Amino acid sequence: MTEILLEAGAIVKDFPLGRGKVLRAVDQVSFKLRTGEILGLVGESGSGKSTLARILARLLPQTEGAIWFDKASLASFSGPRFARMAERRDIQMVFQDPLASLNPRWRAGQIIGDPIRRLGTAEEKQKRPALVAEAAERSGLPAALLNSFPHQLSGGQRARVDIARAIVLRPKLLILDEPTSALDASLQAHVVQTLMQLRADLDLTYIFVTHDLNLVRLIADRILVMQKGRLVEQGPARQIFDTPKEAYTRELIAAIPQLGQRRIDRTGRTPV
Amino acid sequence: MNAMLDIRDLTLEFETPGGLVHALDRVNLSVERGECVALVGESGSGKSITGMSILRLNGANARIAADQIALDGGDLQGLSDRAFQTVRGRRIAMIFQNAKSALNPLRKVGDTLTDILRAHAPEKLTRRAARARVQEVLEQIGIHQAEDRMLAYPAELSGGMCQRIMIAAALVCEPELIIADEPTSALDVTTQAKVMDLLMSACRTRGVAVLFITHDLALASAYCDRAVVMHAGQMLEDGPADEVFVRPRHPYSRMLLDSMPYGKDAAEELKPMGGNLPDLRRDDLPSCRFADRCPRVQPCCRTAAVPQTALRDDHTVRCFFPHD
Numbered sequence: 001m002t003e004i005l006l007e008a009g010a011i012v013k014d015f016p017l018g019r020g021k022v023l024r025a026v027d028q029v030s031f032k033l034r035t036g037e038i039l040g041l042v043g044e045s046g047s048g049k050s051t052l053a054r055i056l057a058r059l060l061p062q063t064e065g066a067i068w069f070d071k072a073s074l075a076s077f078s079g080p081r082f083a084r085m086a087e088r089r090d091i092q093m094v095f096q097d098p099l100a101s102l103n104p105r106w107r108a109g110q111i112i113g114d115p116i117r118r119l120g121t122a123e124e125k126q127k128r129p130a131l132v133a134e135a136a137e138r139s140g141l142p143a144a145l146l147n148s149f150p151h152q153l154s155g156g157q158r159a160r161v162d163i164a165r166a167i168v169l170r171p172k173l174l175i176l177d178e179p180t181s182a183l184d185a186s187l188q189a190h191v192v193q194t195l196m197q198l199r200a201d202l203d204l205t206y207i208f209v210t211h212d213l214n215l216v217r218l219i220a221d222r223i224l225v226m227q228k229g230r231l232v233e234q235g236p237a238r239q240i241f242d243t244p245k246e247a248y249t250r251e252l253i254a255a256i257p258q259l260g261q262r263r264i265d266r267t268g269r270t271p272v
Numbered sequence: 273m274n275a276m277l278d279i280r281d282l283t284l285e286f287e288t289p290g291g292l293v294h295a296l297d298r299v300n301l302s303v304e305r306g307e308c309v310a311l312v313g314e315s316g317s318g319k320s321i322t323g324m325s326i327l328r329l330n331g332a333n334a335r336i337a338a339d340q341i342a343l344d345g346g347d348l349q350g351l352s353d354r355a356f357q358t359v360r361g362r363r364i365a366m367i368f369q370n371a372k373s374a375l376n377p378l379r380k381v382g383d384t385l386t387d388i389l390r391a392h393a394p395e396k397l398t399r400r401a402a403r404a405r406v407q408e409v410l411e412q413i414g415i416h417q418a419e420d421r422m423l424a425y426p427a428e429l430s431g432g433m434c435q436r437i438m439i440a441a442a443l444v445c446e447p448e449l450i451i452a453d454e455p456t457s458a459l460d461v462t463t464q465a466k467v468m469d470l471l472m473s474a475c476r477t478r479g480v481a482v483l484f485i486t487h488d489l490a491l492a493s494a495y496c497d498r499a500v501v502m503h504a505g506q507m508l509e510d511g512p513a514d515e516v517f518v519r520p521r522h523p524y525s526r527m528l529l530d531s532m533p534y535g536k537d538a539a540e541e542l543k544p545m546g547g548n549l550p551d552l553r554r555d556d557l558p559s560c561r562f563a564d565r566c567p568r569v570q571p572c573c574r575t576a577a578v579p580q581t582a583l584r585d586d587h588t589v590r591c592f593f594p595h596d
Binding site: 044045139184185186188189190192193211212213214215217219252254255256257258259260262264265267268 | 306314315375428431438459460461462464465468469472473474475477487488490491493494495497514517518527528529531532533534535536537538539540541542543544545
């Protein structure tokens with residue numbers, strides 16, 4: 001039995017809507033994440049999966065509930081206070097749309113090295129150029145592009161800058177929020193291959209947030225299915241796809257288009 | 273009988289400050305009556321501009337040359353821009369990728385739909401008659417409380433609902449052909465399934481032909497009869513969807529499928545495609561623009577004109593060395 005890296009206990013997130021109303025975006029979500037695991041977090045738009053990911057990355061405070069990371073409680077720390085803690089290095093996030101999340105006025109090398117400047121040890125700060133080059137190489141970003149601005153890079157290259165920035169401090173956990181959804185399918189395979197290699201080389205644990213169920217089926221060990229802020233089902237990836245228990249999970253799986261499976265025939269009906 | 277849409281040897285170039293961009297190279301494409309054809313390929317393969325070329329939406333710097341672009345047997349190329357207005361929107365409708373940005377944010381969606389119908393309808397319609405017709409179409413495609421929906425602004429509706437409104441906009445003028453350019457790629461999987469089911473069953477029951485532009489091969493195979501694979505502005509394979517997506521014959525089609533998660537069991541089975549699309553500004557593009565990325569490439573692929581080989585009556589491939 002491998003160790004538990006992260007445990008979430010009954011996480012709740014309410015967003016105030018004004019006039020005393022609240023939107024409960026995440027409702028009583030509990031789960032455990034083992035070291036080395038790839039956890040797929042799936043659900044439709046608005047299911048709360050990105051909000052949960054941001055809470056776990058300590059970019060948003062939860063309203064209620066507890067988070068343990070490496071056996072230490074993170075519950076009361078978020079935002080600026082968390083930024084000064086040792087764990088900030090260990091949990092990193094890769095964002096959905098690199099063009100929106102990368103600073104357009106910084107060069108790739110500066111973006112990748114920024115976590116060292118903010119959180120690195122004196123020794124790391126001294127070795128910054130070498131560490132940046134190494135992270136870029138591991139992420140598949142050619143060294144010649146480290147002087148480029150985000151808008152000068154292709155979508156695939158931008159995704160690699162974001163990944164390099166996330167791994168430069170050698171975190172333990174990477175939270176990936178739709179890292180490949182802005183990419184073409186053929187590029188997606190490249191980025192997925194890089195992520196798999198990184199995990200093997202750097203002993204990473206992944207939380208993979210996505211609505212691409214075809215992809216998550218291939219890469220995740222376990223899957224959490226969210227709907228309207230609640231966790232409706234969790235289990236090993238195979239089991240979720242082959243024998244889903246909940247009606248909602250079945251509906252989600254049935255909606256995935258499959259090669260050679262007709263949904264509407266020439267007469268306009270659904271074939272039986 | 274004539275095909276609904278029949279394009280022969282469509283070549284398109286763009287004049288840009290950086291030089292001439294050879295965007296499309298002798299594309300052949302046809303859509304039969306009531307047929308749904310998928311146009312697939314990577315970003316930058318020329319799928320969308322093929323659709324735009326049909327509707328003359330490519331802008332002033334585009335240079336089009338084609339043997340024919342025929343709708344129901346009549347060549348559209350001879351039409352003046354004014355005469356073309358009776359084709360665009362009325363006989364051929366287009367559905368764009370991002371419905372939220374395609375709808376006017378300052379107008380109620382019902383007003384937008386009514387304007388579209390009144391602008392394109394062959395007979396003069398009163399506003400009231402047009403509104404009634406719009407409401408009827410919205411109800412036919414299964415939109416609840418259509419009358420209330422028509423009073424909403426785009427920002428008040430979900431992405432899926434906006435896309436349904438765009439489908440209604442396309443259907444309301446009773447077109448013969450709909451060009452749907454990635455109509456659901458901004459939607460998540462459950463909404464995508466609902467919107468696609470709705471679009472395709474509406475087109476099939478009305479006998480409207482569809483050119484469905486997408487990079488999602490599984491989605492194409494779930495709804496289309498035939499598939500056309502494009503790469504760097506060239507059409508490489510054209511055949512029944514069940515054949516092209518299950519037993520692709522062109523090396524590019526095969527590599528495209530190998531790079532996607534469908535039918536695979538582990539991440540290691542994903543085979544990323546090597547190389548990039550060629551720079552279309554080059555004047556020395558190889559005869560087959562896939563040559564630089566192709567595992568089966570031979571010297572003749574770069575120099576000799578690549579034959580369009582018919583493997584069967586309904587399956588052609590543009591390659592010297594197709595798979596068996």
